[in-house]
Amino acid sequence: DQQVKQNSPSLSVQEGRISILNCDYTNSMFDYFLWYKKYPAEGPTFLISISSIKDKNEDGRFTVFLNKSAKHLSLHIVPSQPGDSAVYFCLHHRGAGGTSYGKLTFGQGTILTVHP
Amino acid sequence: NAGVTQTPKFQVLKTGQSMTLQCAQDMNHEYMSWYRQDPGMGLRLIHYSVGAGITDQGEVPNGYNVSRSTTEDFPLRLLSAAPSQTSVYFCASSLTGGLAYNEQFFGPGTRLTVL
Numbered sequence: 001d002q003q004v005k006q007n008s009p010s011l012s013v014q015e016g017r018i019s020i021l022n023c024d025y026t027n028s029m030f031d032y033f034l035w036y037k038k039y040p041a042e043g044p045t046f047l048i049s050i051s052s053i054k055d056k057n058e059d060g061r062f063t064v065f066l067n068k069s070a071k072h073l074s075l076h077i078v079p080s081q082p083g084d085s086a087v088y089f090c091l092h093h094r095g096a097g098g099t100s101y102g103k104l105t106f107g108q109g110t111i112l113t114v115h116p
Numbered sequence: 117n118a119g120v121t122q123t124p125k126f127q128v129l130k131t132g133q134s135m136t137l138q139c140a141q142d143m144n145h146e147y148m149s150w151y152r153q154d155p156g157m158g159l160r161l162i163h164y165s166v167g168a169g170i171t172d173q174g175e176v177p178n179g180y181n182v183s184r185s186t187t188e189d190f191p192l193r194l195l196s197a198a199p200s201q202t203s204v205y206f207c208a209s210s211l212t213g214g215l216a217y218n219e220q221f222f223g224p225g226t227r228l229t230v231l
Contacts, residue, residue, distance in 0.1 A: 041224065042225070046220070089158055091158075103164070105158075108158050109158055
């Protein structure tokens with residue numbers, strides 16, 4: 001079974017600097033890895049994804065890197081803004097058929113605080 | 117579009133009581149799912165449905181029932197609440213489960229406390 005681990009429960013960054021959030025996983029097949037963001041009292045919202053056949057995906061200030069040999073995923077936010085303060089979840093999406101159809105596996109989350 | 121809606125937002129139950137958490141989406145999504153979030157843990161999948169009339173168990177299904185009689189609604193039932201079910205519950209939907217990733221849209225959550 002796929003496991004996704006975020007070993008840093010929190011990260012504090014100054015506004016304008018880079019935020020780097022990390023994630024390790026145990027298995028990889030032809031699937032997707034994702035980052036979701038969650039504000040208090042709201043549901044998670046999709047941020048960015050990467051297919052397991054790629055190494056990098058970029059969307060504005062957000063870039064996700066996938067290191068398949070190390071089974072490591074990271075999210076870079078440049079420059080960080082106070083509005084980025086939230087809980088960030090690393091996820092795996094199993095796209096193949098069978099009993100894992102469409103399932104998301106969440107990491108534990110990292111609380112990012114961006115100070116003005 | 118209202119997106120994914122959940123009711124109630126907050127609920128307090130006594131051990132042994134039953135209740136239903138409601139979830140509805142107006143995006144004509146095939147795939148719907150229920151998660152629970154506990155402190156220090158990511159969201160864990162309880163049950164999911166790939167279409168009306170089809171449901172299956174997720175990672176932590178014990179103590180919960182679901183049904184999917186329409187595309188729009190996916191209620192979660194607690195038959196006999198236990199303190200271990202104190203959690204925040206999120207409902208989500210996506211166009212399909214899909215071979216390619218389909219963004220899942222989450223509701224705002226229901227905070228449940230079982231005394």
